[in-house]
Amino acid sequence: MTVLGLGPMGHALASAFLRARHPVTVWNRTPGKAGDLLDRGAVAAGSVRDAVQDGHVIIACLIDYDAVRAVLEQAPADWGNRRLINLTSGEPAQARRMARWASSRRIDYLDGAILTPTSAVGTPAAAVLFSGARHVYEAVEETMAAVGGTAVHLGDDPGRAAAYEVALLDIFVTSVNGIVHAFALASAEGIEPERFAAFATGIGGLLPEMITRFAEQIRTGRYPGDRSTIASAASGITHIINAATSHGIDTGMLTAAKSVLDHAVAEGYGPQSLARLTTVLNKTGRP
Ligand SMILES: NC(=O)c1ccc[n+]([C@@H]2O[C@H](COP(=O)([O-])OP(=O)(O)OC[C@H]3O[C@@H](n4cnc5c(N)ncnc54)[C@H](OP(=O)(O)O)[C@@H]3O)[C@@H](O)[C@H]2O)c1
Missing domain, CATH: 3.40.50.720 (NAD(P)-binding Rossmann-like Domain)
Incomplete structure (x- = not known):
């Protein structure tokens, strides 16, 4: 060996x-x-x-x-x-x-x-x-x-393991970006990191069920907006961008996410679940 x-x-x-x-x-x-x-x-x-x-x-x-x-x-x-x-x-x-x-x-x-x-x-x-x-x-x-x-x-496809790896790393990297951005925003508002963490870990706990639910929606091509909608997320993200901007915190990642949400709303997907963004990203990423 x-x-x-x-x-x-x-x-x-x-x-x-x-x-x-x-x-x-x-x-x-x-x-x-x-x-x-x-x-x-x-x-x-x-x-x-x-x-x-x-x-x-x-x-x-x-x-x-x-x-x-x-x-x-x-x-x-x-x-x-x-x-x-x-x-x-x-x-x-x-x-x-x-x-x-x-x-x-x-x-x-x-x-x-x-x-x-x-x-x-x-x-x-x-x-x-x-x-x-x-x-x-x-x-x-x-x-x-x-x-x-x-x-x-x-x-047999030798690229398959790397395909899983890049997609899984996508979750990790964007999540870490979200976490450090949230800490920056909370700190700018004077919130102590540990006090913030006590609530932030609750958000992490929501993700496993959401990932499983999204998988089913993506497989079936049905995106019911019965729990939350793209329209609601498009409105909510504006508050985060405004609050971050008021503290001089970088908003590049959020404005990129907002542009995908806005595109989805413009396509008429506002009432649907966020899993629908998977198909919108396939369009917004094209040159
Ligand atoms: N660390 C983790 O937790 C983890 C988890 C999952 C996957 N991986 C993957 O495992 C791989 C190795 O990761 P790592 O954590 O061991 O450290 P790394 O920093 O990604 O790689 C370090 C190794 O690469 C060698 N290296 C760098 N440039 C080179 C070059 N031009 N020619 C020859 N050797 C070169 C280094 O040699 P020198 O000592 O001479 O610089 C060292 O042996 C990476 O692809 C990483 O993504 C790592």
């Missing part, structure tokens, strides 16, 4: 494989990052070539796909029956390109997306998505069990 990349996630993966008693070779662009892994039995390879030659399953966990390509170009041309699992975050098109690159070199390739933080790796809380040829997944499934938790193979 070889791990290319010893950032926080590469380190956590190597650690989990050691804990599961796999022989582990590690390589990192900047030397000296293996730390405690060496004390626990890992071998630090001096080059990518040596690292790849040392393992049967080669895991790449680097900052992006460009780095993965740059690193793998230093590997031997003949991979024999070694398998490459790329757990680097990226875009679906990048994953598909990477799979074509691997195929052109006769390398068995699997793409993956880790959905949980480093602290979950090697525990039941870990969640990893895989996509690519099923026979490759089946060949590495047992070895990858060391990462722990839930592993799901999403099918």
